[in-house]
Amino acid sequence: MAATASTMPRRDDRPPFDFSYWLQTNLLSVGKIITLLVLIALNIWIIRTGLRVNPLTTTIVVVLWAIFGGLIAYNMVRHNLVHGMLRAVKVRIYTSLHGSLISLFLLVALGLALYAFVRYITFWPRWEAVVVNFRLLMVGRYPRSLTWRPVAAALFVVVLGVASLLTWGPVSRRLYRYRKVMIGLWLASPIILGIILYGVGAPFDAPDAGPLGRVNTRLWGGLMLTLIISVIAIIVSFPLGVMLALGRQSQYPVIKYFCVGYIELIRGVPLLTVLFMAEFMLPLFLPGGLTVDSLIRVITGFILFSAAYLAENVRGGLQAVPRGQYEAAYAVGLNTYQTTRRIILPQALRAVIPAIVGQFIGLFKDTSLVAIIGVFDLLSIGRAVLGQQEYRARQAEIYLFIGLIYFVGASGMSYASRRLETRLGVGER
Amino acid sequence: MSASSAPAQHNKTRIPFYRDTRVLAVLIQAVFAVFVVVFFVWLFGNMFGNLDTLGITDFQQPFFRVEQVNGKTSLSPWFRFLYSSAGFDILDTPISYTRQDPYLRALAVGIVNTIRVGVIGIILSTLLGVLTGVARLSSNWLLSKIALAYIEVIRNTPLLVQLFFWYFAGLLALPRLRTGEEITAVILPGPIYMTNRGIAMPWIRGTPTTGQWALFVVAAIALAWLVSFILKRQEEKRQRSLRRSTWTFLTFFAVAAIGWFVLPVQPLRIEQPVVADTGFGFVGGLTILPQLTALVFGLVIYTGAFIAEIVRAGIQAVPKGQTEAARALGLRNAQMLRLIILPQALRIIIPPMTSQYLNLVKNSSLATAVAYPELFQISGTILNQTGRAVQVIIIVMLSYLAFSLIISAFLNWYNKRVQLVER
Structure with a gap:
């Protein structure tokens, strides 16, 4: 207990809060006053809109903002010091007078948007279009009886991907020697995927013959x-x-x-x-x-x-x-x-x-x-x-779903790239 | 003399020709050139053969031949089809066009529309990108994270999906202007009417005195330039600031304002959109088609996210010492940012920004997805109607190449101007 007290900043040693300095840095210029008025107007507008559209969320957000702001203001005026969790909030949200008002505006807007968004996506009937047509969205009109082939192709790519990550990854240096095999497999993958999905060995007049009958790319x-x-x-x-x-x-x-x-x-x-x-x-x-x-x-x-x-x-x-x-x-x-x-x-x-x-x-x-x-x-x-x-x-639902798939794929690739960069030491050597 | 040249002679004779780099250079390039030429001759030979079987005989005729087609002079039989009547309507025609006009006119409409989308898009996306890029670096955590979320979501989803979303789920999902007698459009203050047939907003219109006022504005610019010039000389002479920019702007506004109030009729007026008596569309104001809105909005949102990242990286690349030095000199935040x-x-920003502008113009070809008639969409229609795939694709490619070259030439010139002149 004593140790914690000694490592904590001593409140009594701080100079008192300098109100005139605060005024100078936060308020006393034409530009600052104009922006302040604009911010106040914006906040009044959004809070009024919020109270009309969604009173509960808006009230909660505004009250929380006021409580934290009040606590920070009290600590600043009283001790000229904010520490702990409150300090983390202060440097992020209550950066200055203007910053606090910008935060209020954003918080109210964010509260309204998040509430609307959650209500939107949790209303399940609207996703029926996606659920019913899921197979169509995934593999198109690929014959239903042959679904195992797209699945096998996907598995092949996933396994190859994971194996590549392992081979280049930190798991074991002994895996490094398989890199050439991996590169070879990747280079051959268009052909392998073609064989799995398009089929091979079926005679021209009997496309369905054999275990891998032909499936037209249409x-x-x-x-x-x-x-x-x-x-x-x-x-x-x-x-x-x-x-x-x-x-x-x-x-x-x-x-x-x-x-x-x-x-x-x-x-x-x-x-x-x-x-x-x-x-x-x-x-x-x-x-x-x-x-x-x-x-x-x-x-x-x-x-x-x-x-x-x-x-x-x-x-x-x-x-x-x-x-x-x-x-x-x-x-x-x-x-x-x-x-x-x-x-x-x-x-x-x-x-x-x-x-x-x-x-x-x-x-x-x-x-x-x-x-x-x-x-x-x-x-x-x-x-x-x-x-x-x-x-x-x-x-909206269909395009959001498609966008989500692309988002996951693209973010995944950029995550993998950042990993690969650190592994290969780009910018270090 | 002879002793020193003898070994050189000796060496020279021992290099076989296939290891002599000078011979090899010629040989390799000759083989490459022959291969390329043979390949292209093969491709185009096939093409001409295939076109013959399809019954398109344009290319059997000479490239240059002056002819009269529909009262116009055509220089090349290959592109003669451009002079026949187009026969289709275009949704948005900034220059006069009717369906009797030739294909060439339709292409011109498309090019003007592409330029319009490009110019508006570049201006708006730069604004959005710079604002978001600065917000991304804001000390306000919320602002910075919201900017980050916007950038990540937009950059990681395809533009085409976004365009479809804005168009079909956004603009076409707006209410109709009126249902029965009742007006059901979304009305924003202005008034701005948002309907599924377009967005109508107040717009500036000229009056009979606009031309006279334009003279005042020209005079204002000239006078402001003069004031700026004189003040600059004085500032240099006295070595102190005389508030040149303030006085320059004041001069401009003063002269323009005198013109505004001296003229008997107000030179510009704001025209409100009014719902037409027929119940369809508006009279007055400016009505923007949903296709154009979706296209410009989508392009601006998409390109803005990329520009924001460029701006952020550019600002972060300025050494920290510069910020510290600016603070030490007592500059305010805004001054520090601006100066x-x-x-x-x-x-640092301009070169990558150039490629973003080029991308924006090239991406405007996606307008075809929302059926906005710009160059690519109109060319597609022409291709379908005439079947002249080769000529149409060549025209489109050359047009976009020209856009790209003009933009990059302009920005390279600007880039040269702002780069540091190093000793």
């Missing part, structure tokens, strides 16, 4: 399709982007300007035009009679688009590698390929992990654009659900 |  849809487009586009565009970046740094002008032209052209136009090009012009570019699955066309569009942006990110990393690294590599007798592969790329890529992950998050979000060209991804299926007469009024 | 922090942060 039946694919929902979140599954969104993920397939993102995963394949990410995996394929990565090596292409690195090659474009290296090409842009090339000493050979022909290669360099080809890459510069490609990158700048793609970066200068909207993704939608690239997707339109893939959808309408790609069939024209192929020899007559040869048709390509619409899904492959779309994915090609994403790959072409993503590679250009990725190339710019990787170029940033390449430029950040000091010249001495090249010189040292050549000095120890490595050739150009070895220098690039062993010395330059590892450093360049490590430096731009945040940018690359940001780019992949962007790609994941951008897959929603296929809804415009009529591919049944998550968003497109959502729109189809809203096209049904009985769910027409559930616009 | 010390923001000018330095600006240098």
Whole structure:
């Protein structure tokens, strides 16, 4: 008890509260008085609105604000000191006279918004549209009897993801040697996913034959399709982007300007035009009679688009590698390929992990654009659900649900990226 | 002489041509170029073949040939279709357009609409982004966390989902203007009417004396510039502040105000929207279409979140010593932000901001989702009607490339101006 008392700031040693100084810093200027009046008016407006809309919450918030404000003001005037939990509240919420009023406004608004939001999402009947159509939103019109295949594909990706995290993670150094296997599996995953979902081995005239009968991509849809487009586009565009970046740094002008032209052209136009090009012009570019699955066309569009942006990110990393690294590599007798592969790329890529992950998050979000060209991804299926007469009024719910899925995916990726950064020591070495 | 050149000669002869970098350079580039050319020749050969089978014969004709189409001079048979009558209506036409006008005119409408969305969007999203970025760094915990929540939620969800949400769940879910005889629109003070057919608000309208007042404003600008110029010379001469900006603004407002009160009729007036007698729409004021509102609102909210992060990072990148030095000099918070922090942060902020502006303009192509007739949506209609996929996509791509180049050229010029000139 005595020890605590001695470590606590001694109230009696503090100078008394300087009221004139407080006035000077908080009130005595034309600008401050005007903002104060504006803030008071805003607060009166929101509290009156709040009392009309939701008296209980508003009253609770205002009373709490007044109690804490009063306690802090009392302590400040009496002892010129606030400590403990009250201090934590003071530095965050009651920063100054104006700050306290801003906080009051925000608290009342937040109270009203949160109350309305909780009431909104806990009214279950409105989520019926999502619950009833859940399967449609997840896998589209994939045959009901074959649901195990999307599930298996999802499991494959999840297991591969977890295994990769372990391999690069802190669990055991002995797992490090499986990194190459992991990279190989990731590179092969488009084919593996294709086999699981599209099927293999069924003869042309009997698509359902065999354990993995053919399922036309027109039946694919929902979140599954969104993920397939993102995963394949990410995996394929990565090596292409690195090659474009290296090409842009090339000493050979022909290669360099080809890459510069490609990158700048793609970066200068909207993704939608690239997707339109893939959808309408790609069939024209192929020899007559040869048709390509619409899904492959779309994915090609994403790959072409993503590679250009990725190339710019990787170029940033390449430029950040000091010249001495090249010189040292050549000095120890490595050739150009070895220098690039062993010395330059590892450093360049490590430096731009945040940018690359940001780019992949962007790609994941951008897959929603296929809804415009009529591919049944998550968003497109959502729109189809809203096209049904009985769910027409559930616009907000469907879009909120879709937004939530994207939010979880994108936040998850950025969380994983931050982990990877610390693990690889970006900015430390 | 001969002794020193002999070994060099000797070495030279021993390098086989396939290890000579000079030969290799030419060889590699030649192979690459041949590959690229062959690839493109193959692609375009296929394309021309396929178009022939589809019955589109544009490309069999020469690129340049002057012809008369619908009374207009067409320079290229490839793009001759642009002169035929469009035959579709456009929802929002800032320049005059009827369905008899050629496709070219429809494209022009689309380009003007895209520019309009881009300009409004860039201005508003910059405002929102800077405010949120500063709020993110506020010492007020609540303000900073609310800004953080906004930034995270918006940045981690697709723009298209947001646009659909604002349009279908927001603007189209607004009540109708009137149900029966009763007016059911949401009326905000102003009055601003919010209906599912658009938002009507008061707007500034010109009067017969607007032109004369414009002369006063020009005079005001000229006089203000003169005052500013003289005061600047005086300030430099006397080495003390004469409140140049205050006097400059005062001069401007004084002259403009004299003009305002001297003229017999008030040069500008505010026009209120009035519900039309027919019961549909409004007379007077400004009615903004829900499509345009959703598009601009969605783009501003989305881009604003990205700009906020850029602004935050830019401000945080200004060394702490600058803040401390400003405080030591006795500057107030606002002064410190305006005079010390923001000018330095600006240098860091501009390059990423440029790419956000470019993104905003490119993202405006998503207008097609809410059926707002900008460049991309109108081009889509033209593509569907004429089947000229190749030409239409080329036109659209070149237009967006031009937008991108103009914006980045302008901002690069500005960037050069604000960068530190280092010795």
